[in-house]
Amino acid sequence: MTAAPARLRPRTVTSWAGSAAWAAVAWVVAIAFFLPVLWMLVTAFKPESDAETWPPKFIFAPTLAEFRLAVTGMAPFFTHSVIATVGSTILVLLIGIPAAYALSVYPVGRWRDGLFFLISTKMLPIVAAIGPLYVIALHARLLDSIWLLIILYTAMNLPLAIWMIRSFMLEVPGELLEAARLDGAGRVREIGGVILPIIAPGLASTALICVIFAWNELFLALNLTATNAATMPMFLMSSVPQEGLYIAHLSAAALVASVPVIIVGWIAQRSLVRGLSMGAIK
C-alpha cells in the first residue's frame, strides 16, 4: 500500500479490523501448514513412552534421550553427506562459473542452444538409467564411493547453477567490463577481478541451492552406495526399526537430519526464489 490512498481515505475501524482478520487467517493457515514440522520438533523431545499414547500428549517432561540414541552411529553418514555436498558444490562452482561466463558476458555463438541443452538434461529422469549407472559404477570401481556421489551430484546441480550464475553475470554493469578491458585485463582477470566480487552474493545463493539438493538426495545414494559412502537420508532410513516403538526415535533422527538445511534455508530465504526459478525471477 502506498501512502497516497491512506491519505485519501483515512484509516477506519473497519480497515483496522480487516487487517487484524487478515493477519489472523494468515497465522492460522501458516501454523496449520507448519504443524508437521512442529509436531516433529515436539515429538523428538518426548521419551518414547510419551510419544505413543492416545490421545497424544502435549505436556510431558522433555528429554534428550531419543536424540542421544538417534545420533549414535550417525557420524559416518554425516561425514559422507558433508563431503558429497561440499565437494559437489565446489566442483559445480568451478565448472559453472566459466560456463556461465561463456553464455552471458562473452557469449559463444549459439548460447541459447547451450542454455536449452543444459536444461534439457534436467528433464531426463535419471531414474531411467539407474540400472546401467549401477553397472558403469561397478566397472569403474566407483560403487559405494563418495567420489561417485560427488560426480553425480555435480552433474545434477550444474545446469541449474549455470542458469543462475548467468543471470547474476548479466547484471554486472557493462561499463565496468569495458573499463577492465580498456585497462588491458584478460578474460581471466575480468572474471576474477571484476565479475566475481560483484556476483559474490549470487554465487552464495547458487551454492545454497546446490547444498539443499545434494544434502537431501536419496535415490542415487540408496542405489549406488552402501557403507563407505552412505549419506544422511540413508541414515534416516536405517533409523526406522522393524518393530516396536519408534515415533519419538524417528522424529529425533529426522530433526537432526533436516536441521542443517532448514537453518541455511531460513537465513537465505530471500535468495531462495531466484535460485529455485533458476534465475528467472529476481
Added chain:
Amino acid sequence: MTVLQDRTAPSPREEVLPKAASRRERWVRRLPLLPAVIYIVVVTQIPFVVTLWYSFQNYFWDQPGGAHFTGLTNYKTVFTNAAFRGSLVRSVAMTASAVIIAMLLGIAFALLLDRKFFGRGIVRTLIITPFLVMPAAAALVWTGPMLDPNFGLLNYLLEPFGIHHVAWLSTHALGSVIVVMIWQWTPFMTLIVLSGLQSQPPETLEAAKVDGAGALATFRELTLPHLRPYIELGILLGSIYLVNTFDAVRLMTNGGPGTSTTNLPFYLYQQVNNAFDIGGAAAAGVVTVVLTIIVATFALRMFARVFQFEEARG
C-alpha cells in the same frame, strides 16, 4: 521489484557474432564452456546411451554369464507389462495432481502474504519450511508422528469429526503420498507466485480501484494474466522435480499396498534391486526417456516463452 529476468536484463553482449569472427576467436569463446558441456555429456548422457544398449540385452546381475543380446524381447515385455503401464499412469497422475493442488494452494498463500500484517516475515518463514525439510525426513514424519493409526496427530485432530483411528497408509495410500508431495512443494509455488504478485505495478491496481473495479474482477482481469508466466514456470519446474518422486513412496508405502503407490521411479528401483533385471529396467528406462522427450519438447517451448529471450534483444 521482481521481474522475469530477460525482459529487462541486458542481452548478452556481442550476441550475434560477425561472420568474420575468426576460428580462433570462436574457440576462445567456447573454451570456458567446454568443461561444463563435456562433463554433462559424459556424466548424464553416456548412462542413457548405455541404457539403450542394455535394453537389447538379457542381463540379470545376480546371475553368472553376463549380458547377451536378446533383440526386442525386453521391449515386448515392457509393452505387455501391466505393472510398467500402471506405474507410468500413476506417475503422471501423482505428478499432475500434486503440481496442480500445490499451485492452487501456492496462489492462495501468496495472496495472503502479499499484504502487510503483523508477523508477515514469520508467517512466510513457517510456510517455506516444508520445502526445506529433507524429503526422507518428511516422509518419515508423516508416516509416524502424523499418520500413525494409533498414535498419529491427524487422527486425533480429526476425531471430533467422527474419524477414528484411520490407517491412512493402508486405506488411503496414494492420497497420503500425494499429500506429502503437495506439502513439500506448495512453498515453492508460493514463493514464485508471490514474486509475481509483488512485481505488479501498484499504479495499475490503484487505477483499477479508482475505476471502481471489485477485488475479484481486478484479480481475474489484471492479476491473473500478469501471473501467468510465473504460474507456468512454477508448474514446469515443479513437474520436473515431482515426476522423480521416490523418497515418499519408498519410505511411506514401499509402493504398496499391492502396487497402489508404485510410480515409475519406484518401479525401476524394484526392477534393479529386487528383480536384478538390468535389461528389463533399461528397456523401461528407454521408453520413459522417449516419453519424457516428447513432453520435454513442449516444456522447452514453454520455457523459451516464459524466459522471454526474444524480447531480450529488443
